Amino acid sequence: MNEVKIKSNNxxxxxxxxxxxxxxxxxxxxxxxxxLIGPSGCGKSxxxxxxxxxxxxxxxxxxxxxxxxxxVEINDENLDVVSLRERVGMVxxxxxxxxxxxxxxxxxxxxxxxxxxxxxxxxxxxERSLKKAALWEEVKDRLDEPGTGxxxxxxxxxxxxxxxxxxxxxxxxxxxxxxxxxIATAKIEELIDELKKTYTIVIVTHSMAQAxxxxxxxxxxxxxxxxxxxxxxxxxxxxxxxxxxxxxxGRFG
Amino acid sequence: MSNEHTVKSYxxxxxxxxxxxxxxxxxxxxxxxDSMDAIIKVxxxxxxxxxxxxxxxxxxxxxxxxxxxxLLVKRAPMAIDLRETISSLKISQDLERIGDxxxxxxxxxxxxxxxxxxxxxxxxxxxxxxxIKQLNDVLDSYVNKNYDKAKEVWKKDEQVDDLTYIAxxxxxxxxxxxxxxxxxxxxxxxxxKNLERAGDHITNIAESxxxxxxxxxxxxxxxxxxxxxx
Amino acid sequence: MTKEQRLKKRxxxxxxxxxxxxxxxxxxxxxxxxxxxxxxxxxxxxxxxxVIDVEVFYDPELIEIENGASEENIREAxxxxxTIETLLKSYPAKNLDEENELIDLFTTDAEIxxxxxxxxNNNLIGKKINLEITSSDxxxxxxxxxxxxxxxxxxxxISNFQxxxxxxxxxxxxxxxxxxxxxxxxxxxxDPELAGIGGALVGSFYSIIICLLLAFPVAVLASIYLEExxxxxxxxxxxxxxINNLAAVPSIVYGLLALQILLATIQLPxxxxxxxxITLALMTLPRIIIPCRASLKAVPPxxxxxxxxxxxxxxxxxxxxxxxxxxxxxxxxxIIGLAQALxxxxxxxxxxxxxxxxxxxxxxxDPSSSLPVQVYLWSESAERGFVEKTSxxxxxxxxxxxxxxxxxxxxxxxxxxxxx
Numbered sequence: 001m002n003e004v005k006i007k008s009n010n011x012x013x014x015x016x017x018x019x020x021x022x023x024x025x026x027x028x029x030x031x032x033x034x035x036l037i038g039p040s041g042c043g044k045s046x047x048x049x050x051x052x053x054x055x056x057x058x059x060x061x062x063x064x065x066x067x068x069x070x071x072v073e074i075n076d077e078n079l080d081v082v083s084l085r086e087r088v089g090m091v092x093x094x095x096x097x098x099x100x101x102x103x104x105x106x107x108x109x110x111x112x113x114x115x116x117x118x119x120x121x122x123x124x125x126x127e128r129s130l131k132k133a134a135l136w137e138e139v140k141d142r143l144d145e146p147g148t149g150x151x152x153x154x155x156x157x158x159x160x161x162x163x164x165x166x167x168x169x170x171x172x173x174x175x176x177x178x179x180x181x182x183i184a185t186a187k188i189e190e191l192i193d194e195l196k197k198t199y200t201i202v203i204v205t206h207s208m209a210q211a212x213x214x215x216x217x218x219x220x221x222x223x224x225x226x227x228x229x230x231x232x233x234x235x236x237x238x239x240x241x242x243x244x245x246x247x248x249x250g251r252f253g
Numbered sequence: 254m255s256n257e258h259t260v261k262s263y264x265x266x267x268x269x270x271x272x273x274x275x276x277x278x279x280x281x282x283x284x285x286x287d288s289m290d291a292i293i294k295v296x297x298x299x300x301x302x303x304x305x306x307x308x309x310x311x312x313x314x315x316x317x318x319x320x321x322x323x324l325l326v327k328r329a330p331m332a333i334d335l336r337e338t339i340s341s342l343k344i345s346q347d348l349e350r351i352g353d354x355x356x357x358x359x360x361x362x363x364x365x366x367x368x369x370x371x372x373x374x375x376x377x378x379x380x381x382x383x384x385i386k387q388l389n390d391v392l393d394s395y396v397n398k399n400y401d402k403a404k405e406v407w408k409k410d411e412q413v414d415d416l417t418y419i420a421x422x423x424x425x426x427x428x429x430x431x432x433x434x435x436x437x438x439x440x441x442x443x444x445x446k447n448l449e450r451a452g453d454h455i456t457n458i459a460e461s462x463x464x465x466x467x468x469x470x471x472x473x474x475x476x477x478x479x480x481x482x483x
Numbered sequence: 484m485t486k487e488q489r490l491k492k493r494x495x496x497x498x499x500x501x502x503x504x505x506x507x508x509x510x511x512x513x514x515x516x517x518x519x520x521x522x523x524x525x526x527x528x529x530x531x532x533x534v535i536d537v538e539v540f541y542d543p544e545l546i547e548i549e550n551g552a553s554e555e556n557i558r559e560a561x562x563x564x565x566t567i568e569t570l571l572k573s574y575p576a577k578n579l580d581e582e583n584e585l586i587d588l589f590t591t592d593a594e595i596x597x598x599x600x601x602x603x604n605n606n607l608i609g610k611k612i613n614l615e616i617t618s619s620d621x622x623x624x625x626x627x628x629x630x631x632x633x634x635x636x637x638x639x640x641i642s643n644f645q646x647x648x649x650x651x652x653x654x655x656x657x658x659x660x661x662x663x664x665x666x667x668x669x670x671x672x673x674d675p676e677l678a679g680i681g682g683a684l685v686g687s688f689y690s691i692i693i694c695l696l697l698a699f700p701v702a703v704l705a706s707i708y709l710e711e712x713x714x715x716x717x718x719x720x721x722x723x724x725x726i727n728n729l730a731a732v733p734s735i736v737y738g739l740l741a742l743q744i745l746l747a748t749i750q751l752p753x754x755x756x757x758x759x760x761i762t763l764a765l766m767t768l769p770r771i772i773i774p775c776r777a778s779l780k781a782v783p784p785x786x787x788x789x790x791x792x793x794x795x796x797x798x799x800x801x802x803x804x805x806x807x808x809x810x811x812x813x814x815x816x817x818i819i820g821l822a823q824a825l826x827x828x829x830x831x832x833x834x835x836x837x838x839x840x841x842x843x844x845x846x847x848x849d850p851s852s853s854l855p856v857q858v859y860l861w862s863e864s865a866e867r868g869f870v871e872k873t874s875x876x877x878x879x880x881x882x883x884x885x886x887x888x889x890x891x892x893x894x895x896x897x898x899x900x901x902x903x
Contacts, residue, residue, distance in 0.1 A: 052792065054788065054791065054792070057787075059714060059715055082794050082795070082796050083794070085791065085792060085793070085794040086793075089792060089793065090788075090792035091792075092785060092788060092789070092792070096783070096785035096786060096789040098786060098790070098804060099786075099808065108793060108795075108803070109794060109795075112793075112794065112795055112799055112803075113794060159789070162789070162793055163792065163793065165793070166793055208329075208331055209329055236331050237332060237335065237468060238332060238336070238467075238468025239332055244332075245332045245333055248331040248332050249258070249330070249331050249332050249333055249334045250258050250259050250260060250263065250331075251257065251258050251259065252259065
């Protein structure tokens with residue numbers, strides 16, 4: 001088992017009066033894929049949005065408790081969220097490339113963080129990121145075409161490349177394949193397998209099969225609580241908690 | 254299973270699979286009873302019937318295989334459902350092997366003389382009764398998903414081994430008395446060994462049932478009684 | 484009811500609805516057609532003017548300057564005598580009354596026109612040239628066929644003698660139609676043949692530029708702040724409601740506001756494009772903020788999240804991504820807001836732009852008129868010549884509005900990015 005990268009401790013999240021997460025204690029290991037499963041609205045997306053403080057965008061959202069990355073508290077008002085998000089990239093449910101060229105999509109992050117001062121450095125970052133996202137071969141001849149013109153799966157890989165471009169330590173994926181066809185999904189899953197050698201990955205998914213395929217660790221959320229977490233194999237073959245079992249076997253009601 | 258599946262037909266398919274295994278089990282059981290009867294009574298008329306019933310068991314086996322394939326493809330079962338499916342596969346395999354052994358035993362009846370000594374048969378009969386009881390118990394534990402009962406069966410395999418040893422001893426004794434007994438004694442030794450093998454398959458089934466219920470394999474090595482050196 | 488009956492009923496209901504729709508579009512088109520036809524038929528003639536061909540003799544005895552005089556001297560020189568001489572020569576008049584009637588056939592600016600011809604070529608002393616002098620408004624209207632000849636003389640503005648001169652001139656091919664340069668170059672005038680929209684055009688142009696300079700940055704910044712940065716609370720809700728209310732406030736209220744604050748309190752010069760621009764900016768502000776906010780809202784949140792997720796700050800995500808994407812909507816909203824401002828009359832009347840201004844303003848703080856106010860002014864005037872001028876000005880105003888709207892649509896379609 002790898003070392004713990006992210007550690008949450010009694011994490012509570014409130015949207016106004018409504019509590020979305022209850023005392024979540026979850027450790028995520030370095031260079032491993034952790035899958036979060038659970039019915040819609042169970043708080044798994046809320047949880048990963050705490051890791052890069054994306055919930056800050058929502059006015060009524062309040063987060064208590066601790067999240068540590070490498071032992072450093074990130075749920076701290078004085079922490080610069082921009083440098084946090086530089087370390088923790090995110091890929092969303094719907095592919096959301098900027099309506100700009102493929103090149104600009106990827107060079108944007110490095111540019112605003114002052115990485116890649118010269119054109120040749122940027123070129124290199126773009127090429128490296130696209131190669132890592134397994135998209136280079138498909139787009140190398142049309143880097144100046146708009147990113148929105150790609151197919152759904154390519155767009156999602158472009159978004160992954162964009163996340164990689166700033167060289168993060170953690171990549172959060174919020175149902176990255178829910179809008180994609182099976183082939184595109186397979187490509188992304190293959191990519192995740194490759195990426196986990198370099199990055200710590202957290203993926204929220206509704207597909208059990210996908211969780212089994214890509215992850216080493218799985219956490220099951222229900223109604224804002226972390227019900228069970230453990231090795232993926234264990235969770236899907238023989239979960240300890242009856243609720244987990246009912247959910248993954250489709251007996252939820 | 255307190256909760257039902259959200260998809261009703263999934264529930265039905267799983268239940269149908271379990272039912273098939275149970276039916277196959279009872280068929281195997283009655284075949285074994287028949288073959289034991291045939292040996293004890295040296296009833297050469299029932300051989301054909303027993304061989305025929307093995308065909309039926311084999312058919313069941315392939316039917317269950319198909320069901321399992323369909324279920325795996327269609328439902329991608331997880332956790333308890335996955336274990337249910339996989340154990341059905343394994344149990345049906347073991348049952349089929351048990352059926353084969355019963356058939357083989359029935360075939361051994363043909364060359365037996367009608368005047369076998371009582372003592373020789375009584376040891377074999379005791380072994381046979383124990384194996385039949387074991388099979389009955391293991392099927393019971395499968396139907397009721399009874400972990401303790403399955404574990405008991407698993408432990409009792411020791412007794413099967415012991416009785417096999419005793420039955421073997423008496424056959425070897427008998428054989429050493431008169432060399433002209435060699436022909437049918439060999440058949441009796443095979444029959445005894447077959448019963449012991451059936452006991453092993455029953456133990457396998459007990460293990461599968463324990464895994465199905467608890468999700469983990471029984472710990473420790475299998476209980477072993479006295480073993481005949483082969 | 485059987486199935487067939489229901490089906491039939493549904494079909495006929497659909498047919499009826501389609502018919503109502505087409506009919507209402509036809510009615511609307513008919514009204515537009517009537518309006519446009521009315522304006523065009525009345526207004527198009529204003530772009531031409533009637534001129535009378537005369538022979539000018541720059542008699543050295545009648546003027547005090549010589550060939551090669553400086554421009555300043557010429558401007559100061561008196562061409563009145565030559566003008567009278569020239570005009571009287573165009574037709575034999577027997578007495579003083581007839582002479583006056585003859586002179587009345589020409590524009591009051593005949594002297595200026597003769598002087599201008601001299602200015603262009605200042606060694607005409609002692610020479611004769613043929614010059615086309617603009618006719619008076621009455622002859623102009625008569626020649627364009629807008630004036631009835633068969634009224635009794637005492638109810639006509641043109642005497643029988645003048646009619647006779649006119650007929651003779653027509654017979655001798657002395658009367659022509661030329662492009663009406665006065666209409667575009669001149670400011671307002673009491674004489675219809677001299678009145679033009681030059682002053683109003685420049686006034687309107689200055690007003691709109693000032694309005695744009697004031698309203699656009701304020702509206703864009705306000706809407707970006709409200710939409711992207713402001714906390715959502717009671718105060719911002721209150722501001723939002725009031726912006727919507729302000730957009731619906733009658734424009735004359737803004738006129739009153741400007742009258743009180745800009746003219747009475749701050750004492751800015753009245754009737755100027757500066758004040759008009761400020762007033763129009765006040766009025767246009769909420770009308771630009773609303774489409775700006777709508778186009779910011781239309782940028783999907785996923786773009787913002789995407790930018791934030793790669794570590795852009797809030798400010799960067801807004802100004803690098805959201806604002807550029809909303810720009811087509813923002814610009815077209817602004818242009819449409821300005822187009823409305825361009826056609827606004829009521830507040831301008833209140834701040835004194837309705838004053839009679841002859842000179843073309845050279846700076847935004849000179850008194851001036853504006854296109855819609857010019858329409859209003861001329862529509863009030865009695866002279867026949869102003870009727871066609873009113874319509875022509877409406878045509879000008881409409882074509883500006885159409886061009887602006889076209890630019891707005893073009894910008895939106897050209898630069899609107901699609902995201903999926």
